[in-house]
Amino acid sequence: MTDRLVSIVVPAFNAADTIHETVVSALNQTYQNIEIIIVDDGSSDWTRSVAAALMCCDSRVRYIYKQNGGVASARNRGIADARGDFIATLDADDLWYPTKLERQLERFEASGPETALVYAWCCWIDDDGNVTGSAPPIRQEGSVLAQMCLGNVVISGSNALIRREALVGAGGFDETLRSRGGQGCEDWKLYLQIAERHEIAVVPEYLIGYRISPGSMSDDFRQMMRSRRMVEIEFNQTHPELAGQFARGEAILACSLALRAIEQRQFRDALELITKLSRSSLQTGIASLIWLLAGLTRRALRWVQTGARTPSSKFLPASPHGND
The missing domain is CATH 3.90.550.10 (Spore Coat Polysaccharide Biosynthesis Protein SpsA; Chain A)
Known part of the structure; x- marks a missing residue:
């Protein structure tokens, strides 16, 4: 090509x-x-x-x-x-x-x-x-x-x-x-x-x-959730069979944003996102909360192992063409 x-x-x-x-x-x-x-x-x-x-x-x-x-x-x-x-x-x-x-x-x-x-x-x-x-x-x-x-x-x-x-x-x-x-x-x-x-x-x-x-x-957690819902509404009209997938995906996003909010010490935003998870279906809500707790545990273990959030390496190698 x-x-x-x-x-x-x-x-x-x-x-x-x-x-x-x-x-x-x-x-x-x-x-x-x-x-x-x-x-x-x-x-x-x-x-x-x-x-x-x-x-x-x-x-x-x-x-x-x-x-x-x-x-x-x-x-x-x-x-x-x-x-x-x-x-x-x-x-x-x-x-x-x-x-x-x-x-x-x-x-x-x-x-x-x-x-x-x-x-x-x-x-x-x-x-x-x-x-x-x-x-x-x-x-x-x-x-x-x-x-x-x-x-x-x-x-x-x-x-x-x-x-x-x-x-x-x-x-x-x-x-x-x-x-x-x-x-x-x-x-x-x-x-x-x-x-x-x-x-x-x-x-x-x-x-x-x-x-x-x-x-x-x-990092605008409310806007991100609002944006996702707008897209979901449009697609659910043409793909009602995927409504369950979209609902699970919304819970996953809420968990992910809650983790970021906790990392940034925005605890009010995190609480709001977690509260919305509790309003999901029982099965989705329980699974999401388990996912959230697992995520918090992974981050805590990683922090203990490194002692801080130290960067691992530079993303880019030396420039191969010298344009910089």
Whole structure:
């Protein structure tokens, strides 16, 4: 697939502190037939200047400025200008391992034309690019709609590589969630729509560095739950047979957010999420509380073993192409 252009859309809002490293991680891909479209979503910092410097260094980088409309709007704007057969989105503070695109394109070639999306595994990274943890090594492949109802197996908006026709056929990212007060699950909704119509494949390697920073969108726990419910309501209308899967997935998300709230000492938010779990069906509620207690135990043991939350290593190796 060396002749297939990959379009990388980088939505950016006040991302001057991180976007250089992010774009360099895309430029340093071992697969080099790429274009990078930075979509500045109304930034008021130095994002434009950083983008200009990147464009001077590499002709594969382009820049678009638009009025602020949210991450879904910025991604859709970049997709509209993209020329590639495959499209990837990369948030302006995340990082890619150099072989990320190469491995995903190899998986596309091996899996055949019925596969519309290939994802890999994500590491959590801090502000300095240190690995602080990782997502579970999920291997969901093929027709995964039922599994996707439980939660976003792709994890991050910086992960998926998608066939252009499948992305356009799904309608892109839903910009209305933001205007309806439910921003947060745009990625998951798109992947559900793709999973309705196509197969999905995985590269079983940790190739994405997903930066976890305090105050990020996923830390707005009420909004994340509201966003998920909005997506659930829409899909339950066309897939009532999956209502049970969606309900279990909502409980799983509530547990996950409660754990994050406890870690951040936001105990009121954690209590609210746990209270909602108790209102689930008895079986789901008990299973969720067991999952929550197990998660707390794992975190406590990990903290005791390390003595602190010390980073393990840098996510990226030395640059193979020297673009930074």
